[in-house]
Amino acid sequence: MKQKRVIPHTYVIVFYIIVFAAILTWIIPGGAFDRQQIQLENGTVKEIIDSNSFHYIDANPQTWQIFSALFDGFVDKADIIVFILLIGGAFWIMNESKAIDVGIFSFLKASKKIEHIWLFQKLGINNIILTLIMLLFSIFGAVFGMSEETIAFIIIFVPLAISMGYDSIVGVSLCFVAAGLGFAGAILNPFTIGIAQGLSGLPLFSGIEYRLFSWVIINFVGIAWILRYAHKIKKNPKLSPVYEEDAYWRKSSVIEESNEYTKAGKSAWISFGFLLAALLFYSYSEFWSVLQIGNASYRFPAIPLVTAFFAIFGLISLRKSIHLYILNLLALTISMLIVGVMGYAWYVMEIATLFFAMGIATGIAMNYSPNKITQLFITGVKDITSAALVVGLAGGIIMILNNGQIIDTLLYYVSKSMNDIGKLASVELMYVFQTGINIIIPSGSAKAALTMPIMSQFSDLIGVSRQATVMAFQFGDGFTNMITPTSGVLIGVLGVARIPYEKWVNWVWPFILVLAIVGALLLVPTVYMELNGF
Numbered sequence: 249m250k251q252k253r254v255i256p257h258t259y260v261i262v263f264y265i266i267v268f269a270a271i272l273t274w275i276i277p278g279g280a281f282d283r284q285q286i287q288l289e290n291g292t293v294k295e296i297i298d299s300n301s302f303h304y305i306d307a308n309p310q311t312w313q314i315f316s317a318l319f320d321g322f323v324d325k326a327d328i329i330v331f332i333l334l335i336g337g338a339f340w341i342m343n344e345s346k347a348i349d350v351g352i353f354s355f356l357k358a359s360k361k362i363e364h365i366w367l368f369q370k371l372g373i374n375n376i377i378l379t380l381i382m383l384l385f386s387i388f389g390a391v392f393g394m395s396e397e398t399i400a401f402i403i404i405f406v407p408l409a410i411s412m413g414y415d416s417i418v419g420v421s422l423c424f425v426a427a428g429l430g431f432a433g434a435i436l437n438p439f440t441i442g443i444a445q446g447l448s449g450l451p452l453f454s455g456i457e458y459r460l461f462s463w464v465i466i467n468f469v470g471i472a473w474i475l476r477y478a479h480k481i482k483k484n485p486k487l488s489p490v491y492e493e494d495a496y497w498r499k500s501s502v503i504e505e506s507n508e509y510t511k512a513g514k515s516a517w518i519s520f521g522f523l524l525a526a527l528l529f530y531s532y533s534e535f536w537s538v539l540q541i542g543n544a545s546y547r548f549p550a551i552p553l554v555t556a557f558f559a560i561f562g563l564i565s566l567r568k569s570i571h572l573y574i575l576n577l578l579a580l581t582i583s584m585l586i587v588g589v590m591g592y593a594w595y596v597m598e599i600a601t602l603f604f605a606m607g608i609a610t611g612i613a614m615n616y617s618p619n620k621i622t623q624l625f626i627t628g629v630k631d632i633t634s635a636a637l638v639v640g641l642a643g644g645i646i647m648i649l650n651n652g653q654i655i656d657t658l659l660y661y662v663s664k665s666m667n668d669i670g671k672l673a674s675v676e677l678m679y680v681f682q683t684g685i686n687i688i689i690p691s692g693s694a695k696a697a698l699t700m701p702i703m704s705q706f707s708d709l710i711g712v713s714r715q716a717t718v719m720a721f722q723f724g725d726g727f728t729n730m731i732t733p734t735s736g737v738l739i740g741v742l743g744v745a746r747i748p749y750e751k752w753v754n755w756v757w758p759f760i761l762v763l764a765i766v767g768a769l770l771l772v773p774t775v776y777m778e779l780n781g782f
Contacts, residue, residue, distance in 0.1 A: 261749055262641045265733055266317050269645050270310040273652030278307040280656045298701075302660045308653045317644025320651075325643035328736045329636045331596040332399060332744065333629050338607025339403045340628025341621060343500075345614050347574035348404065352411045374412060374482070375475055381405070382426035382471050389430025390463055392540070392589055393439040393692070395729075395737050396596050398424040400585075400603055402744040404578075410497045414481050415488035416745045417755060421474045424741045425730060429470040431692075432726020432763070433463030438540065440692040444721050447696060448704035448714045455715045455781030462719075462770050469766050473759055489751045496746055512570040515615040520562050520573065523580075523609060527555040537591040550587045554580065574610050581606040635743020642739045649688050659685065659699065672775050674710050675720055676768055678703055682724025683764065690735040692725045715782040716774035723767035731760050 282301035313320075322329060342348060359373050385401075388394035406419030434441045436453055445452050481488050488494065530551055537550040558580045565572035581602055588594035588602070611621035649655055669677065682699065689695045700721060707717040729735055731753060742752055774782055 259638060259641060262638065262645070262733055262739075263314075266314050266641075266644050266648055269648040270314045270652070273307070273648065273654055274309040276652075276654040276657050278305045278653035278657065279303065279660055280305050280653065281660075302656065304657075305653060308651060310648050310652050313648060313651060314644075317648055318641050320647040321643030321645075322640035324647060325639050325736045327596045328396060328399075328740060329639050331396065331600040332632055332636045332639065332740050334600040334604045335400050335403070336632030336635075336744070337625035337628040338603045338610075339400075340631065341607040341616075341624045342574065342578070342610045343403075343628075344616075344624050345571065345574050345610055347571040347578070347610075348407065350569075350571040351575045351578075352408050355408070374478070377412075378418070378422065378475060378478060379471055381422045382429075382474065383467065385423045385426035386430035386433075386463075386467050386470075388586075389427035390433055390435040390437060391430075393431060393434070393437040394427045394589075395431065396740075397585065397589070397599060398427050399737065399740045399744060400599065402741055406497055406745050407500070410494060412482075413485065414478050415485065416490055416494050416497060416747055417488065417752075418474065418478045418481065420741060420745050420747065421477075424738075425470070425474065428726060428730045429467050429763075430463070431729065432723055432767070433459070433466040434722055434726070435459050435463055437692075440696060440722060440725055441718065443693050443696040444700050444718045447700040448718055450714055450718065451781075455718075455779065457781065458773070458779045459719075459722075465770060466763065466766060470759075470763065473762065489755055490747050493746050493748065493751075510570050512566045512573055512613070513615055516566060516570055516573055516613040519609050519613040520566060523577075524555070524559055524562065527551070527558060531555045537587060539587070539590045540593075550591055554583045554587060557583070570613065574613060577606055577609055577613070632744060635740055638739050638743050638749075639736045642733055642736060645734045646688065655688060658688070659702070671710055671712050672772065674706075675712055675716050675771050675775055678706075678717060678720040679724050679768060679771060682721050683728050684724075686725055686728045687732045687734060690729060690732055690737075695725060696721060712775060713782045715779075716771065719771060719774050723764075723771070727760055727763045727767060731756055 279302060282298045284298060359377065362373065385394065385398070388397075401423040402420060405422040406416045409415065409419035409422065431437065431440070435456060436442075441459070442452055445454065485491060531549075534551050535549055536547050539546045539548050539550060558576065561576050561579070562573065565576045584602055585594070585599055588598055592598075594602075607625065608621065611624070616624070682695070682703075685695060685699065700717070703717045703721065704714045707714050730738065732738065733749065739749070742749055773779060
């Protein structure tokens, strides 16, 4: 009897890639560019390379280091790993309250009440819901570069997708893939477009008109692809490649309607009063927030406005249900996340702290004892540990390549290969190069600092607009973030969603291929047409 082929575990696949990276360090000679620090227009200091300084150096082939890669990866990705663990623990406390289940039930019940309207019947109420959620996260990705933050939303949108009759892939698409589409079609993203244009000597966020057009096209194609897949899964859930894995979510997404009407107790009012007092204090000390949207700054009373909404809806929700109050806590957390990222340059430490505080506040509101809150938190950490482990392992790939001293050599070889092949071919080859380098350097800002000093000067030599070079970087940086195993964010997202990496790759590669072709076509006008800002 023929044995069924066993698909390697995600850990095994990532370890194979580490071994392959180590083999490359024996084949490719070591090399390095000289670095220098410059200050961009927005005050950011970045380290860039001197494009004429490449020189070969002694190779540093990796051997036993493949076994220390996990340790090195954990050290390098410690912030994302701790972020995942804190998020997992905090949401486990919230999940114990059943508030998210109640919120999903109420949402689905409300959507059924309006699906009889002719327009909603024609378009499909679920299609409208999925599209609006994806557009929101795409805007977040395009405007302020949402990436790591999507990990926190997986625990919300995967159960929602399962409850709507879809699968965890659709749940991941609602936030992570949507933010990736926005990241690729970046309009005002300071971490990619801002740095790339600054290093290229271009006015920050110039050429926004064509970038906006590109964002619309990319989202139209991307969202249409997800809706088509979602329709197929809705029709026959067993067609999902993760149908077996989703048994975990189907089992944990059992919603009890009666929970919606559980009254709030004294402890919930105490939680509300404490949080409101803290928000009022910060509203007084930080009345005005300077929100950064691209290169523009807006002075806005963001924290007082968030406080006012929390106070009003907190009082309303406490009078109706403890679960509605906890959902109000979740809304407060998301609102503060947006304000923190756009106004105070928050990163994973601040965001993890925010969600951790949300978990504690939820436990207090539910009148859980300190011991129960601790036990629930530990259980949540245990449940999500596998996701954190694989992030550390994936980080080891980058450490092997860096320690092997071959990243600069790869960059040098590719830049040399783009001589005398024509304008359009050069721009498209830049795009291919940026796509390839994204596999070993998933950080957009780091890749911009490494490649743009060379690419922008090369564009001058062949008579191509530097804006076209930035667009090639933008598309090359965005699409493969959704497939590269070196991305700690992708690995973290898949770990939280319980989607095996190999199954994700099998599903996503045709999607990435279509997006890559769209990106290549969108680069053509940057060479042959007169575009504003180009």
